[in-house]
Amino acid sequence: MHCPCRGKLKLLLASLSFIVLLTWLYLLAGNLENGRSLLLSPCVVESTEARLLERDVLESRVREVEEENRQIRLQLSQSQSLAAQPAEGNYGNQQWVASADTGPEDVENTAEERANHSECARSPTAEKCELIHVACVCAGHNASRDVVTLVKSILFHRRNPLHFHFITDTVANQILSTLFQSWMVPSVQVSFYDADELKSEVSWIPNKHYSGIYGLMKLTLTKALPSDLSKVIVLDTDITFATDIAELWAIFKKFTEKQVIGLVENQSDWYLGNLWKNHKPWPALGRGFNTGVILLYLERLRRIGWEQMWRLTAEKELMSMLSTSLADQVIHWNSPKKLRVKNKHVEFFRNLYLTFLEYDGNLLRRELFGCPSQASSESTKLQNALEELDEDDQCYDFRRERIMVHRVHLYFLQYEYTSTEDDTDITLVAQLSMDRLQMLEAICKHWEGPISLALYMSDAEAQQFLRYAQASEVLKNRKNVGYHIVYKEGQFYPVNLVRNVALHNAKTPYVFLTDIDFLPMYGLYDYLRKSIVHLDMANTKKALVVPAFETLRYRLSFPKSKAELLSMLDMGTLYTFRYHVWTKGHAPTNYAKWRTATTPYKVEWEADFEPYVVVRRDCPEYDQRFVGFGWNKVSHIMELDAQEYDLIVLPNAFMIHMPHAPSFDISKFRSSPGYRYCLTTLKDEFHQDLSRKYGSAALKYLTAQRNI
Structure with missing residues (x-):
């Protein structure tokens, strides 16, 4: 064992990469105050000797704890069952701290530390109802998606109130703020901090790591987070917890007055740099230390001048190192390849990760019994609205659906959009x-413009969609498609709520409101943009009608022109949409006139008219009382007419409905008298609301309905 002499330690520290630069700073802080090491493992190691062991000693220790690792795996599985028990459980019985992004290797480290420090099994616990603070740096679409799995694993095991602190860019802020606002998890607070304001703090540091500038922002947390926040757990976004985060928080109680930071040693031998000839992964001391999980005692760091310390040290080390190369670990769950890694523990941790990846987030809205309620204003408003409903009402389930708040994850995949200079751009909007799902590729081939899609799915289905999109050459090459997940909840398909999510997140001045089972004609995107200019939609209230047709054939030679479509109509290959089952829905389009029309023509509203239209993005939203099947589009067109939009049919535009099996909701409508009764009741209430909103001008809708 080497002597931890001061001179040799300084010499070794000079060769650390930037992530281990953190370690050097912690040691420096200790030397400044009392000459002791301040670096902490998860069990708060009091000495640096364990990190200076020779390779053969380390290998020997690994062999000695093989049996201990088996016990750890058993305890991990037990910890999951313990987490599901009432909140009064004994934290001390759960001896595993957390499964970080290198889960299998961290098990070995935990076993090692427990072998050397038996007091780890008797770790202190967090106080009941004590607020635990967690910080993450999260930027971009992918990291925002990854962090949800981390949050799920924390919420699953937690028994304490939580406060998440997210340092985000604009994209992540929009995604996560919407997600947490709609998630409404009790006793969870969320705060956001602008990463752009912190870029200048670290952008001067040359960096080669894939995380880029955001990986260095953890250095700025003493400045970024509130000055009255005394301590925080800092986590990477690609981590999965295997037990209560309170056990990690409780380690702060083991800090001495001079200790400020907790880290764990990297576990892979890759970091030792001698796996093969000329293998030199970094100029670090041993394996170095991982910053995927950090305990930061912010109050003490500020007191010792942390901001000045890390800057001065970084400037000094960059004179010889030239750039930083942050540490990576063997197993992250941030790429498909990592899920196929070979490791004796990986099956357990892979299953743990996949479990939370597809876990129903609605189940995590449980209250913390025995702790003061910290309900959000949205949650309180929802609860009050639910209490006002009459549970004996035959249509209670329909009314409840209208006010239900669904979890929403905006921009589930990478999205890029650049606005056009002429302000005529248009987004295809559908749900x-x-x-x-099979319609997505075809629509992308027919419509080259931006698309906003809301997908009503469970957590597990969202992951299936993700795999589908990532495997599709068509979809993964289209970055101007915004995919927004509305998570399933309740017994009805909230079709208009889902439509509104897609509508509200369109980025263009105009929207084409359609359904996913229609294919627009080739070139419709450009034709609509020209029509927007020609019809002066910027200064008038118009809804441009795109005539709808249908085929009963699953394989169709799609018409390339209006003339070809008319020929197919005459041959019986195509039909006007729903002419044989729901003529009123599109009859006012006046297909007979459209056949010979060469200029746009105006049509009048008629009862049950539900065309597909192009309107300005600031049009009325869909009425969310209509769920499942029936009147969801009819009510929207009615309100457009009430607001005096002119309905203009485009003479050279068309779209074709592709055949598919009937939806579950239309089957319920056809088979359930109660369903049909409630739909009629909702129609009557909608008419009454429309009359109150638009006065006598809306009486024609009630009259038209009675004449049907």
């Missing part, structure tokens, strides 16, 4: 569920 779908898992059974319509």
Whole structure:
């Protein structure tokens, strides 16, 4: 064992990469105050000797704890069952701290530390109802998606109130703020901090790591987080917890007055740099230390001048190192390849990760019994609205659906959009569920403009969609498609709520409101943009009608022109949409006139008219009382007419409905008298609301309905 002499330690520290630069700073802080090491493992190691062991000693220790690792795996599985027990459980019985992004290797480290420090099994616990603070740096679409799995694993095991602190860019802020606002998890607070304001703090540091500038922002947390926040757990986004985060928080109680930071040693031998000839992964001391999980005692760091310390040290080390190369570990769950890694523990941790990846987030809205309620204003408003409903009402389930708040994850995949200079751009807006997924590729081939899609799915289905999109050459090459997940909850398909999510997140001045089972004609995107200019939609209230047709054939030679479509109509290959089952829905389009029309023509509203239209993005939203099947589009067109939009049919535009099996909701409508009764009741209430909103001008809708 080497003597931890001061001179040799300084010499070794000079060769650390930037992540281990953190370690050097912690040691420096200790030397400044009392000459002791301040670096902490998860069990708060009091000495640096364990990190200076020779390779053969380390290998020997690994062999000695093989049996201990088996016990750890058993305890991990037990910890999951313990987490499901009432909140009064004994934290001390759960001896595993957390499964970080290198789960299998961290098990070995935990076993090692427990072998050397038996007091780890008797770790202190967090106080009941004590607020635990967690910080993450999260930027971009992918990291925002990854962090949800981390949050799920924390919420699953937690028994304490939580406060998440997210340092985000604009994209992640929008995604996560919407997600948490709609998630409404009791006793969870969320705060956001602008990463752009911190870039200048670290952008001067040359960096070669894939995380880029955001990986260095953890250095700025003493400045970024509130000055009255005394301590925080800092986590990477690609971590999965295997037990209560309170056990990690409780380690702060083991800090001495001079200790400020907790880290764990990297576990892979890759970091030792001698796996093969000329293998030099970094100029670090041993394996170095991982910053995927950090305990930061912010109050003490500020007191010792942390901001000045890390800057001065970084400037000094960059004179010889030239750039930083942050540490990576063997197993992250941030790429498909990592899930195929070979490791004796990986099956357990892979299953743990996949479990939370597809876990129903709605089940995590449970209250913390025995702790003061910290309900959000949205949650309180929802609860009050639910209490006002009459549970004996025959249509209670329909009314409840209208006010239900669904979890929403915006921009589930990478999204890029650049606005056009002429302000005529238009987004195709639609909604779908898992059974319509096969339409996506075809629509992308027919419509080259931006698309906003809301997908009504469970957590597990969302992951299936993700794999589908990532495997599709068509979809993964289209970055101007915004996919927004509305998570399933309740017994009805909230079709208009889902439509509104897609509508509200369109980025263009105009929107084409359609359904996912229609294919627009080739070139419709450009034709609509020209029509927007020609019809002066910027200064008038118009809804441009795109005539709808249908085929009963699953394989169709799609018409390339209006003339070809008319020929197919005459041959019986195509039909006007729903002419044989729901003529009123599109009859006012006046298909006979459209056949010979060469200029746009105006049509009048008629009862049950539900065309597909192009309107300005600031149009009325869909009425969310209509769920499942029936009147969801009819009510929207009615309100457009009430607001005096002119309905203009485009003479050279068309779209074709592709055949598919009937939806579950239309089957319920056809088979359930109660369903049909409630739909009629909702129609009557909608008419009454429309009359109150638009006065006598809306009486024609009630009259038209009675004449049907």
